[in-house]
Amino acid sequence: MTTALPIDAYVRLDTHPTHPSAVTAVLTGSQAHIPHVGLEAANWTVVAKNTLVLARIDHEEPYWAEQAAQQLAADGVSVEITARLREAMDEEWTWADYPMPWCTRSEIREVSDAAQKIHDDIRHGQLLIHAHAEDGHTTVAVGTYLGSGKSVYLHGQNHLRQVADTFNSPAQALVAFEKVHGAAMRPGPAPLTDTERAAAQAQTSPPATEPEPPETVPAYAADAGDHDALLEAFLDTHGDWEKWRTWSDETTHAVHESQTLRIERIHEAHPRETAWTIAAYATPVSDRMWVLTATGATPAPVLQELLDHLADGDGWDTAVGAPVDEKTVAAATQPLSEAGWKHTVDGRWIGWTSPAGDAGVRFDAFAAQHPSQNLATWTVWAGLSPDRPTWALTGSPHTPSSLLADLSKTLTHGTGTRRTNTARRPLSVRLRPSPPAISPPATGHTISRGL
Numbered sequence: 404m405t406t407a408l409p410i411d412a413y414v415r416l417d418t419h420p421t422h423p424s425a426v427t428a429v430l431t432g433s434q435a436h437i438p439h440v441g442l443e444a445a446n447w448t449v450v451a452k453n454t455l456v457l458a459r460i461d462h463e464e465p466y467w468a469e470q471a472a473q474q475l476a477a478d479g480v481s482v483e484i485t486a487r488l489r490e491a492m493d494e495e496w497t498w499a500d501y502p503m504p505w506c507t508r509s510e511i512r513e514v515s516d517a518a519q520k521i522h523d524d525i526r527h528g529q530l531l532i533h534a535h536a537e538d539g540h541t542t543v544a545v546g547t548y549l550g551s552g553k554s555v556y557l558h559g560q561n562h563l564r565q566v567a568d569t570f571n572s573p574a575q576a577l578v579a580f581e582k583v584h585g586a587a588m589r590p591g592p593a594p595l596t597d598t599e600r601a602a603a604q605a606q607t608s609p610p611a612t613e614p615e616p617p618e619t620v621p622a623y624a625a626d627a628g629d630h631d632a633l634l635e636a637f638l639d640t641h642g643d644w645e646k647w648r649t650w651s652d653e654t655t656h657a658v659h660e661s662q663t664l665r666i667e668r669i670h671e672a673h674p675r676e677t678a679w680t681i682a683a684y685a686t687p688v689s690d691r692m693w694v695l696t697a698t699g700a701t702p703a704p705v706l707q708e709l710l711d712h713l714a715d716g717d718g719w720d721t722a723v724g725a726p727v728d729e730k731t732v733a734a735a736t737q738p739l740s741e742a743g744w745k746h747t748v749d750g751r752w753i754g755w756t757s758p759a760g761d762a763g764v765r766f767d768a769f770a771a772q773h774p775s776q777n778l779a780t781w782t783v784w785a786g787l788s789p790d791r792p793t794w795a796l797t798g799s800p801h802t803p804s805s806l807l808a809d810l811s812k813t814l815t816h817g818t819g820t821r822r823t824n825t826a827r828r829p830l831s832v833r834l835r836p837s838p839p840a841i842s843p844p845a846t847g848h849t850i851s852r853g854l
Contacts, residue, residue, distance in 0.1 A: 410434050410479040414442075416468055417485040422605035425458040426468040426488065438480045445471050446523060451609035458605035460522050460598050461515035461562035465491040486627070490674055490700075502563065515562040522564070522599065524548070525592065530555075532592035533577055536584035542593045545580040547573045556580065561598045617820035623762040623785040625819025627794070628703030630678065634668055637710045662687035664713065674700035674794070681713065693801040694777050700794035702785075704819040705810065709796075712809050727771040727780070727800045735781070735807035739764060742815035754789070755811075762814060764807075765789045774800035783810055 412432035419425035430439055430453040439453065445467070447455040457464045457471075469492045472482045484492070497508055506514065524530035528549070535544040538558075547554040554576035556568035570576040581588055595603065617626070638646050638657060647656040657666040663684045672678035678699035683692045697706065732753070733740075739755040740746065744763070747754045756763040762785035770778035779797040786793035798807065 409481075410437055412438050413481045413483070414438050414472075414475055415483045415485070416472060416488055418488050418491060419456060419458070419605055420610050422458060422601055424462040424464050424491070425456055425602070425605040426464045427610050428455045428457070428468075428471075429453065430455070437478075438475050441475065441478070442471060445474075447471070448606040450606065454609055456605050456610070458602040459519050460596075460602055461512075461519050463512060463515055463519075465494070466512065468492070493673060498562075514565070517566075518559070518562050518564040521557065521566070522561075526603075533573060534580060534588050534590055535593040536580075536587040536589060538584065538587070543580075543584060544593060545576045546592075547576065560596055619818055620821045621757075621762070622702055622704035622708075622813050622817030622819045623757070624821060625702035625704050626821045627674070627700050627706075630668070630699070630701075630703075630706065631670060633703065633706055633710065634666075637714070641714050666713075669699075672699040674698065675792075679706070681709075691777060691799075693799045693803070695796060695798045695802055695806075696779075697796045698792075698794045701796065702794065702819055704817050705783075705796070705813055708809055708813040708817065709806070712806050727774065731804050732766055735804040736764060736766075736811055738808060738811040738815050744815065757814070761785060761787075763789065764811060764814070771800045781807060783807075783814070 410432075411434045412430060413435075415429045415431075417427050417429075419427050428438075428442055428447060435453050439449075439455070442455050442457075443449065445457075447457045450456050457468055459467070465488060468488065469484075472484060475482050497511060501511065503511075503514070521530065525532060525546070530546050530548050532544050532546040535542055537543075541558065541563075542560050544557045545554065546557065552572065554570040554573050555566045556570070556576065556579070557564055558567040559565055568579075570579065634655065634657065638644050643660045644657050645660070647658060653670055655668045655670065657668070659665070663686065665682050665684075667680040667682075669676075669678050675698050677696045679697040679701070680694065681696075682694045684690070685692055695709075697709070736755055744755040744757055745760075747756065751767055751769040753766040753768060754763055755765075763783075765782040765784070767778070767780050767782075770780040777799040780800045781796075781798035781802055782789050783796040783798075784792040784794070786795075789795075796810070
């Protein structure tokens with residue numbers, strides 16, 4: 404197996420600052436022309452010197468950008484993927500109300516990629532569209548591939564456009580098309596859709612050199628920022644903590660000089676996976692009193708408040724064996740109640756939800772009755788719901804009420820900054836398990852209605 408020699412080229416991949424889902428590539432280095440050629444061959448568009456954009460009509464740019472990054476790295480090119488683009492690459496999504504629900508996610512991508520190729524063939528002048536028509540809620544068209552002379556009947560728009568029929572000549576195609584769509588038939592291609600227009604704009608205008616200023620948002624909706632930098636700043640400021648590197652560079656431990664409070668930081672955790680674990684002990688050799696975890700997407704202001712609380716001497720201490728009663732719960736959630744967050748009781752769950760319904764705190768009364776098991780009793784979250792959070796903190800029964808109260812105060816009164824993440828696709832929902840194979844479009848010389 405041969406290893407690619409290093410190339411003096413550096414590629415930085417990022418989300419486009421103004422166009423949904425598009426991806427930018429900025430190239431530097433004396434051999435930048437090498438990845439430049441490779442990206443152009445992969446259908447990236449040059450918009451400025453050493454700047455390319457990948458803009459597609461199927462909103463799959465993060466996926467194809469990741470494929471390009473892997474190929475560049477294999478060729479010996481250094482590639483950086485920004486945090487917000489990495490989040491878009493890791494996002495699990497599919498189209499809402501997709502007309503072919505039997506398709507798996509990979510099959511949906513195959514259909515979309517075929518539609519993208521049709522779009523690119525039209526855009527590059529390789530597929531000449533003779534006429535189009537409105538057919539119900541979609542668009543149909545007839546055209547001919549220059550060079551091969553093969554004529555095609557196209558059905559659908561954007562990521563759903565398919566070749567529904569083929570013909571041996573333009574004359575055969577036009578006669579058949581006019582027979583079905585004569586009254587609605589119009590010459591030439593259909594007007595661009597909004598999606599096509601947005602992609603075209605991204606392919607013709609270079610991204611702004613200066614990013615838009617971040618917006619001020621509630622602390623729970625802020626960007627995650629650089630968690631590693633927050634930990635380093637915490638350790639530099641507090642000499643009573645010491646950093647321990649594990650055998651792997653993937654994890655760092657920070658231990659208080661008392662040996663009774665420890666932090667574990669997993670550096671490459673997925674945004675929705677546990678990236679921080681904080682555990683407190685009565686003595687260096689005793690069982691844990693309480694444990695708290697935080698996912699990789701936890702906003703910087705929330706994480707900063709957590710670290711600040713841990714730095715306050717024994718502010719993280721708690722009484723071993725103390726009951727988790729109404730008084731404890733009330734003390735932990737008082738800032739939420741004072742801020743008017745909605746209070747609900749649903750069986751074992753007691754919740755406090757923000758007015759917008761996009762963040763909250765949930766208490767599990769059942770788990771609180773089993774304190775020795777360190778079950779997740781407290782959940783601090785933001786996102787769609789406690790069960791589908793963008794980020795979450797979880798705490799065991801004896802997590803100090805003072806710590807939870809500080810976090811609650813940050814949720815209700817704290818602010819942070821967030822840059823608009825344009826890489827999120829519209830109409831995104833979680834995947835459904837639907838594995839049957841895709842049915843190919845019909846072929847032959849009969850123009851059929853529908854997909």
